[in-house]
Amino acid sequence: MDPVFAFLALLTTAGAVAAVSLRNLVHCALCLVVAFAGLAALYLQLNAQFIGFAQILVYVGAVAILIVFAILLTRGSEPGNQPILSSSWQAGLGVAVLVLGALGVAVASSFVRYYPVSPAPQPTVRELGEQLMTNYVLPLEVIGLLLTAAMIGAVIIAMHEKQGPR
Amino acid sequence: MNRMEWLANLTPTQQFVLFSVVKIIFAVAILMPIIAYAVLVERRLCAFIQDRVGPNRVGPFGLLQPLADGAKAILKEDFTPEHVRKVYYWLAPALCMIPALLTLAVIPFGSNLGNSNNRMVIADLNVGILYTFGIVSLGVYGIVLAGYAANSKYSFLGGIRSSAQMISYEIAMGMSVIPVFMLVGSLNLSAVIDYQAGRIPDPETGRLIQHSSGLLSWLVFKQPLAFLIFLVAAFAETNRLPFDLPESEQELVGGYNTEYSSMKFALFFMGEYANVILSSAMMVTLFFGGWTLPVFGLEQPADSLGKGLLHIGIFLGKMAAFLILFIWVRWMLPRFRYDQLMDLGWRRFIPLALANIVVTAILLWVRA
Numbered sequence: 001m002d003p004v005f006a007f008l009a010l011l012t013t014a015g016a017v018a019a020v021s022l023r024n025l026v027h028c029a030l031c032l033v034v035a036f037a038g039l040a041a042l043y044l045q046l047n048a049q050f051i052g053f054a055q056i057l058v059y060v061g062a063v064a065i066l067i068v069f070a071i072l073l074t075r076g077s078e079p080g081n082q083p084i085l086s087s088s089w090q091a092g093l094g095v096a097v098l099v100l101g102a103l104g105v106a107v108a109s110s111f112v113r114y115y116p117v118s119p120a121p122q123p124t125v126r127e128l129g130e131q132l133m134t135n136y137v138l139p140l141e142v143i144g145l146l147l148t149a150a151m152i153g154a155v156i157i158a159m160h161e162k163q164g165p166r
Numbered sequence: 167m168n169r170m171e172w173l174a175n176l177t178p179t180q181q182f183v184l185f186s187v188v189k190i191i192f193a194v195a196i197l198m199p200i201i202a203y204a205v206l207v208e209r210r211l212c213a214f215i216q217d218r219v220g221p222n223r224v225g226p227f228g229l230l231q232p233l234a235d236g237a238k239a240i241l242k243e244d245f246t247p248e249h250v251r252k253v254y255y256w257l258a259p260a261l262c263m264i265p266a267l268l269t270l271a272v273i274p275f276g277s278n279l280g281n282s283n284n285r286m287v288i289a290d291l292n293v294g295i296l297y298t299f300g301i302v303s304l305g306v307y308g309i310v311l312a313g314y315a316a317n318s319k320y321s322f323l324g325g326i327r328s329s330a331q332m333i334s335y336e337i338a339m340g341m342s343v344i345p346v347f348m349l350v351g352s353l354n355l356s357a358v359i360d361y362q363a364g365r366i367p368d369p370e371t372g373r374l375i376q377h378s379s380g381l382l383s384w385l386v387f388k389q390p391l392a393f394l395i396f397l398v399a400a401f402a403e404t405n406r407l408p409f410d411l412p413e414s415e416q417e418l419v420g421g422y423n424t425e426y427s428s429m430k431f432a433l434f435f436m437g438e439y440a441n442v443i444l445s446s447a448m449m450v451t452l453f454f455g456g457w458t459l460p461v462f463g464l465e466q467p468a469d470s471l472g473k474g475l476l477h478i479g480i481f482l483g484k485m486a487a488f489l490i491l492f493i494w495v496r497w498m499l500p501r502f503r504y505d506q507l508m509d510l511g512w513r514r515f516i517p518l519a520l521a522n523i524v525v526t527a528i529l530l531w532v533r534a
Contacts, residue, residue, distance in 0.1 A: 026314060033307075053296040057340075061303025062333060068310060069329045072322070125293060125353050 004045060012038030020092055025071045033064045050125055189288050193270055201439045202232035208493045215497045239432035247425050254315035259433035262308030266440035268301045273447045274356050276457050276478035277467040287356060294355040298448065299340055305441060306332040309422045316425035324421025327411045331402055334511040339399035341519035342392045345526035346385055346452055359456035363465035380460045386453040391522050393453045395515050400445040404438060406492060408499040409507060446488035457481040
C-alpha cells in the first residue's frame with residue numbers, strides 16, 4: 001500500500017472516529033474538520049484537484065466552521081466532570097454497521113464491478129462544467145431543489161422563533 | 167558554462183524540485199521583510215495622518231524599527247494564563263499564519279528569469295483561484311480557536327464575530343470573481359494575466375494569440391463592479407478597519423488576541439499583515455494585470471534577466487500601492503456597526519455579485 005495513502009486513510013478514519021466518540025462537542029467538530037481535510041487530501045492524491053479544493057472550500061472552510069460557530073454560539077459552557085468519551089457508542093456502532101452493510105451489498109451487486117478499470121482521466125474545469133450541464137443536469141437540478149427546500153425550512157424555523165414568546 | 171551543465175544533467179523531476187525550493191525560499195524571503203516593513207509603514211503613516219511623528223529613533227527615519235520590534239517579540243516572556251485551553255492556545259497562532267503562507271504558492275509574481283521557461287510562480291495550478299479561496303477560508307480557524315482557547319469573554323466574542331463576518335464575506339468574495347473567470351475561461355491565475363496582456367488562447371489549437379492589448383484590457387476596467395466587491399470583501403476577510411469588529415480595541419480589548427503575549431501575539435499580527443499583502447497580490451493578479459504593464463513591451467514574458475527582475479519589481483510596486491491603500495483606509499474610516507456589516511454583506515453585495523454574473527453571462531451569450 002502507498003504510504004501516503006495509508007497515512008491519509010489513517011488520519012481520516014481517526015478523525016471520523018474521534019468526531020463521533022468524543023463528548024465535548026467542540027472537540028467533535030474539530031475532529032470532523034480533520035476528517036474532511038483528510039478526505040480532501042485523498043482526492044488531491046488521486047490527482048482530482050478540482051474536487052479536492054472544492055472539498056476544502058465547501059466542507060472545511062464553510063460547513064465545518066458553521067458547525068463550530070453554531071456550537072460555540074449556543075453552548076458557552078462545557079459539561080463538567082463527565083467522561084471524555086460519549087456513552088451512546090453502542091447505538092452508533094449499530095447504525096454504522098447497518099450503513100456499511102447496506103453500502104457493501106449495493107456495491108457488491110452493482111454492475112460497475114464488471115467494467116474494466118478505465119485510465120484516470122484528467123478533466124479540466126470546463127469539461128466538468130459541460131458534463132454537469134448535459135449528462136448530469138437532472139441530478140444537479142434535484143440537488144438545487146433540495147438545498148432550496150432546506151434553506152426555506154431554515155428560514156421558516158428562524159422566523160417562528162422571532163414571532164413566538166420569548 | 168560549466169555551472170549550467172550540471173543543471174542540464176539533472177532529471178526533470180530533480181530540476182522541478184530544485185527550482186521549486188529556490189522559488190519558495192525566494193518568495194518567503196521577500197514576504198517576511200514586507201510584513202515587517204508594512205507594520206512600520208502603518209505606524210509612520212498613521213502618525214502622519216494623526217499629526218504625530220511616529221517611530222523614528224531606531225536607525226535613519228526609524229528604518230530599523232522592525233528589527234527592534236522582532237527582538238522585543240521574541241525576548242518577551244511567553245506567558246500562558248492558567249485558565250486557557252492549552253492545545254488550542256498553542257495551535258491558534260500557527261493556524262493564523264499557515265493559510266497566509268500557503269496562498270503565496272499560486273501567486274504569479276513575475277514572468278520568468280532570462281530565457282528559461284521557468285515561470286515565476288511556485289505552483290501553476292489549473293484550479294489556482296479555487297485553491298486560493300479554499301486556503302483563505304481556513305484562516306478563520308486560527309481566530310475562532312484563539313477565541314475559544316483563551317476561555318475569556320472578550321476573546322470569545324471576537325472569535326464569534328470574526329467567524330460570522332468571514333463566512334459572510336467569503337460568499338460575496340467568491341461570487342464577485344466568477345465573472346472574471348467567465349471572461350478569461352480558465353481558473354489558472356497565469357491565464358488571467360495572459361488575458362489581461364491581450365494573449366488569448368486559440369479555441370482550436372490552444373496556443374496563445376496576441377490580440378490588442380492596452381490598459382483597457384485590464385479586468386478592473388472590464389469588471390469594475392467585481393473589483394469593488396472584491397476590494398471591500400478583502401477588507402472584511404483580513405479583519406481590517408472599517409471591518410475590524412473581531413479586534414475592536416475599545417469594546418473587546420483586542421478581541422481574540424487578548425490573552426496572548428510575546429511571539430504568539432506577534433504571530434497573529436504577522437498573519438494579519440501577510441493576509442493583507444496576499445489580498446493585495448490577488449487584486450493585482452486578478453484585476454490589475456499582474457506583472458505586466460501595457461507600455462514598452464512589458465506585457466510580454468521576459469527574454470532577459472533584467473526584464474524578468476523588472477517584472478517582479480512591477481508586481482511588487484502594484485502590490486505596495488494596494489498595501490498603502492489598506493493602511494490609509496484604516497486611519498480614515500470609522501468602524502462599521504455589526505448589523506451594518508451583515509447588511510452590507512448579505513443584502514447588498516451578494517445580490518449585486520449574482521446580478522453581475524447574470525449580466526456577464528448574457529453579454530457573453532449575445533457576443534457568441
